[in-house]
Amino acid sequence: MIGVIADDVTGATDVAAALSRSGLRTLLSLTADIGEGAGDADAIVIGLKTRSIAVQDAVAQSLAALAALQRLGADRFYLKYCSTFDSTAEGNIGPVTEALAAELGAGIVVTTPAAPLHGRTVYRGHLFVGDALLHETHMREHPVTPMRDSSVPRLLAPQVTGTVDLLPLETVRDGAESVRAGIAAAAASGIAHLVVDAVIEADLAVIAEAVDGDVLVAGSAGLIGAIALRRPASDRVVAGPPSGRTAILAGSCSRRTLEQIARFRASGGEAFQLVAEPGESASELAESALAWWDAQPADASALIYSSSPAEERDASRDLGALYEQTAGLIATQLADRGLHRMLIAGGETSGEVVKALGTRTAVVGEEAALGAPWIHDTDRDLHLVLKSGNFGDPDLFVDVARSGEAR
Numbered sequence: 001m002i003g004v005i006a007d008d009v010t011g012a013t014d015v016a017a018a019l020s021r022s023g024l025r026t027l028l029s030l031t032a033d034i035g036e037g038a039g040d041a042d043a044i045v046i047g048l049k050t051r052s053i054a055v056q057d058a059v060a061q062s063l064a065a066l067a068a069l070q071r072l073g074a075d076r077f078y079l080k081y082c083s084t085f086d087s088t089a090e091g092n093i094g095p096v097t098e099a100l101a102a103e104l105g106a107g108i109v110v111t112t113p114a115a116p117l118h119g120r121t122v123y124r125g126h127l128f129v130g131d132a133l134l135h136e137t138h139m140r141e142h143p144v145t146p147m148r149d150s151s152v153p154r155l156l157a158p159q160v161t162g163t164v165d166l167l168p169l170e171t172v173r174d175g176a177e178s179v180r181a182g183i184a185a186a187a188a189s190g191i192a193h194l195v196v197d198a199v200i201e202a203d204l205a206v207i208a209e210a211v212d213g214d215v216l217v218a219g220s221a222g223l224i225g226a227i228a229l230r231r232p233a234s235d236r237v238v239a240g241p242p243s244g245r246t247a248i249l250a251g252s253c254s255r256r257t258l259e260q261i262a263r264f265r266a267s268g269g270e271a272f273q274l275v276a277e278p279g280e281s282a283s284e285l286a287e288s289a290l291a292w293w294d295a296q297p298a299d300a301s302a303l304i305y306s307s308s309p310a311e312e313r314d315a316s317r318d319l320g321a322l323y324e325q326t327a328g329l330i331a332t333q334l335a336d337r338g339l340h341r342m343l344i345a346g347g348e349t350s351g352e353v354v355k356a357l358g359t360r361t362a363v364v365g366e367e368a369a370l371g372a373p374w375i376h377d378t379d380r381d382l383h384l385v386l387k388s389g390n391f392g393d394p395d396l397f398v399d400v401a402r403s404g405e406a407r
């Protein structure tokens with residue numbers, strides 16, 4: 001069984017969708033504290049919120065998740081990080097990889113953020129988002145993990161104690177045997193982390209073949225999706241959410257989320273912008289948003305957002321945690337009012353929301369957008385999309401709201 005540790009909850013739903021799309025019965029847990037057994041799952045994903053917390057906490061939580069996965073019978077492990085390699089010079093991708101490798105006695109770890117389905121490709125170690133190098137995209141101004149370089153080996157090196165090297169595309173194009181030989185040669189020369197180029201899905205299939213027996217591999221949803229395709233497909237059921245009013249809560253400041261907000265507003269959707277005045281608390285902010293929500297027509301889907309472009313954000317204040325907490329309070333109140341459908345935009349934001357909701361495990365359903373599936377928190381009977389800031393078409397918010405009305 002495959003065990004996946006994801007460093008944020010949107011990433012967890014992304015990787016769960018990839019596994020499910022590849023035909024595996026996938027259990028999604030948003031806590032390492034999984035009580036029950038794995039049932040008939042082919043893969044288990046544990047979604048943490050470790051991307052931007054202190055290194056030692058990220059390591060401790062990831063090791064706890066590893067122990068839980070081992071208890072449930074997993075024997076192959078994958079560290080899922082962001083396809084835009086969201087991290088800082090301290091980590092947490094590097095330190096968590098090294099801690100998991102040490103615990104598992106894994107030698108060299110193959111790692112690649114490539115996810116061609118999402119437009120993430122790696123060539124000569126440089127990470128592209130669509131046609132642009134990572135550091136030339138909006139990720140340069142990300143409020144939590146600004147990405148100012150595009151070379152994956154260069155980004156990873158300061159985060160780790162072991163040496164980093166690159167397996168180039170030429171070797172991948174030579175096939176799985178060459179990749180295996182390249183990995184073995186790198187391991188023999190003492191390399192601990194091997195970044196691998198991949199530009200198309202077929203490249204990932206070759207790498208997947210070469211690493212399928214490895215106890216630990218790291219990357220985005222791309223490579224593990226390719227590994228999963230090598231397993232026999234199961235008879236899994238993928239359901240959609242029921243109809244009804246949808247709340248869209250956005251804390252992501254990514255360009256794609258800003259476009260989705262603009263399209264939703266332009267289509268006539270009701271929207272409320274959270275703007276924290278100096279000294280205002282999360283509960284005060286949430287209260288004003290909820291008063292606005294309660295004044296909307298009873299069946300109207302609506303958007304509440306704090307998202308704003310870098311030039312409109314107040315750089316003198318660190319408002320990330322405040323807005324995340326506000327989103328958590330609003331989501332909990334809306335669920336308590338009986339709402340069954342919510343889309344949350346933003347990884348950190350979604351992490352805080354599921355923490356506030358107390359969501360533990362969820363059933364992976366159909367994808368609202370590629371990498372952004374509906375998940376069902378059966379305890380609360382709540383259907384959620386936890387959307388990565390960068391994912392979904394510009395019309396996603398409009399479409400999700402309308403699909404609730406149409407079903």
Ligand SMILES: Nc1ncnc2c1ncn2[C@@H]1O[C@H](COP(=O)(O)OP(=O)(O)O)[C@@H](O)[C@H]1O
Binds near residue numbers: 144252319323350
């Ligand atoms: N207006 C704002 N000013 C400053 N930070 C904000 C604002 N709105 C949201 N944030 C914060 O920006 C961060 C966005 O990160 P995240 O939710 O992970 O989105 P993404 O998936 O786009 O990276 C969160 O910490 C959120 O609270």
Ligand SMILES: O=C(O)[C@@H](O)C(=O)COP(=O)(O)O
Binds near residue numbers: 015
């Ligand atoms: O790999 C990806 O791009 C996503 O799965 C992911 O991790 C998204 O992170 P956020 O953009 O912070 O939601």
